[in-house]
Amino acid sequence: MILIKVKCFSQVKYALGVDELSLRLDDNSTINDLEKIIREKAGNKLKNVSLRIALNQKYLTEDIILREGDEVVFIPPVQGG
């Protein structure tokens, strides 16, 4: 098992009702596995929300295996300005 951290912002925070989650995942779990878990936890609230992924503060464009201590953010459409 590995322990990872998910930080929540905007619509993800609104859907899950928390700023942050610590999750224990099976070894060799991937980002896509984690996204499924997060979407399931959110019920229908993230159904139509596109999410980009940041792993350890950098955008990620492909599925990869998570490691112990990783920090993941599912990024809803950004709104700076």
Place this chain on the structure above:
Amino acid sequence: MVIVEIINNPIQSFNLNNNDNQNGAELVFNGRVRGTENGKPIKYLEYEQYEGMAEAELTKIANKVCKIFSVNDLFCRHRIGKVKTGDISLHVLILSKHRKEAIEAMDWFILELKKHVPIWKWAILNNGTKIPSDCIH
């Protein structure tokens, strides 16, 4: 030169050097908080950032602007936290030899900011309800 700051206080303009004789154009953009969200009046917006990554992305985009367009300096302050309607949430100053590149660079910078910088708005309605803004303009 690039200066990028994400701050929690009211935005002050950058001080310019009046002896600068390299830049013929000084272009300033101020983004202000409107009083409505989807037609509903709001009390204020609350901006949140993914700390660390937001400033890193903003700096990356600002440096890219200076490479792609012939601009000499880009200074940017983005406010987070509660911002009252009418207050400035984004202040950008671009200096370049001529106006054309500054205007093009400003538009590109703001478009990229709105695509990639992990900053979000929450709208606080007049009845106190706090909801994620769905404004992406």
